[in-house]
Amino acid sequence: MDKKAKVLMKKYKVEKFLGQGNFAKVYSATNLETNQSVAIKVICKDMVVKTGLIEQTKREITIMKLLKHPNIVQLYEVMGSKTKIYIVMEHAEGGELFQKIKKGRLGEEVARKYFQQLITAVEFCHKRGVYHRDLKPENLLLDKNGVLKVSDFGLSALAESKREDGLLHTSCGTPGYVAPEVIRCRAYDGAKADIWSCGVILFVLMAGYLPFHDLNRIRMYNKICASEYQCPRWFSCQVRKLLCGILDPNPDQRFLVSEIIENSWFQKGFNSKTKTEVEEPDLLDGDEGFDDCDKTENQETITATSLTAFHILSRSSSFKLDAKREVQFTSTQSATSIMSKLKDISRKLNLKVKNEGASMQLVKSMDGKKRTLSIEAEIFEFAPSFHLVEMKKSGGDSFEFRKMVEEDIRPALKDVVWAWEGECTNNSSGICV
Missing domain, CATH: 1.10.510.10 (Transferase(Phosphotransferase) domain 1)
Structure with missing residues (x-):
């Protein structure tokens, strides 16, 4: 948000930056009419459209309208401009x-x-x-x-x-x-x-x-x-x-x-007889703030397959991958960026590419012979900013597959890879994939 924009929609005095997500920032603010402290989630409308998350964002707003309860963060209102969506919520100061x-x-x-x-x-x-x-x-x-x-x-x-x-x-x-x-x-x-x-x-x-x-x-x-x-x-x-x-x-x-x-x-200490005052929700949809979304210029983006890492890892009862036939890596880049990188690598390695959505096939003729090496790559999303990419041999020699992955593909992917399967990241979570 522009640092000079101290008052939002002539109603909220923006005070402090609280945190940031993938394409949203949260600020504390004060309602100038009621002097109430609120939190405002500012969402970049363009990024929501590009990542195909319009319906998910609308659903989140609809759900928050349904839930008026003392132990649930309350939604106060939703506003929108040409470029931003503003979700005004209860500020949990603790x-x-x-x-x-x-x-x-x-x-x-x-x-x-x-x-x-x-x-x-x-x-x-x-x-x-x-x-x-x-x-x-x-x-x-x-x-x-x-x-x-x-x-x-x-x-x-x-x-x-x-x-x-x-x-x-x-x-x-x-x-x-x-x-x-x-x-x-x-x-x-x-x-x-x-x-x-x-x-x-x-x-x-x-x-x-x-x-x-x-x-x-x-x-x-x-x-x-x-x-x-x-x-x-x-x-x-x-x-x-x-x-x-x-x-x-x-x-x-x-x-x-x-x-x-x-x-x-x-x-113990729970008074089940106490009735909390819960308001009936306004049964409205979550379209506020999205009026201009359909007018946004269409851009070619890749939407990852709607599956999770759990699905990939659970294909076998032992949760193990066949290292000779497939490798996996995770990335915090968008599916579009990952696919663009894979295409770039394919051009440099003179691989033929067959691309459809979030999956692609890479084909290479080996030493001028009729036999070919075929690799299938597919991108899976299990969080808006976290993807899992599976690359597996669909044809050809396993040794050639491992050699190409280790010597050519893996080094070229260093800019988009968060961690390869079986390796721990160096972040504070200590997560291994």
Whole structure:
């Protein structure tokens, strides 16, 4: 946002930059009419159009309008200009709950208080037909009084997103918090997947670390699918039993929200008779701020396949790749940039290219002989700014495939690669792919 633009829409005095996402920035501001402190999410309209996320952004706005609850960040209004979308929300001045955990694990009483508020909010979401699908401490905010607020509904789904079988099919979420059935790319119940994430959050609040933590993501997925974890010695028997019911890898046996609320440990200090005043939502769509989107000049962009890394990694029961036939890497670049780079490499290596959307085939005749080496590359998106690229041999000699990847393709991709499969990044998360 322009530093000179101190007042937005003649209504909000912009004060401080709070954070930045892929194509959005968040600022604190004050409503000049009411003197209320708010947070304003400023979205670049052009980037939303280019990345094909118009419908996702509209859905997020629609969902936030449905959810008027004391433990959910409130949406106040949506405004738009020719280039920007402004989402005005409740300002949770206490920041992320994650920041509290970084300082050390929480005591049982404090953890229970936050968990009670989380479950209350999740129950409300589910009754409204909303499934969050990315519950984690980073998406749980605190207001100035320490009240928990669930935020970031960018990956959420509505009940109408279910298919004929009554289940959801799109795998998404954050590794470490995602349910086993989502990792396995099975059709899943959105409510039960959220409940699993809540169980992981409770563990993290009280332990200070993830129950299924492993630097190797594949091993972590295996632990999640087997619900293989150990409670620290300071966990009470009641907490252990509650977690056992929530972190059940079989969603049919996993605790329901009602069972969690009825649990004796959960009930301590929880006044179920207190009725929170919840407003009826305005049943409007999420089109505000998008009036000019359809008029944006069309540009050729690549939309990655709507699958997740979970889907790729779970093609075999052992979660292992065949190193002779395929390699994978992750990238924080856009699908369009990745595809452009692959085409550039292909030209330099004199490879014939057959391109369709987010997939391409690279073909090379070997030593003038009739036999050819054929490589298929496909881009998968499991977050707007995070892609997984799979390259596999579809024809030809395995030795020639590995040689070309290691000597020619891999070095040329260094500008777009975040990490190759099996390698740890050097970032603070310590994630391996």
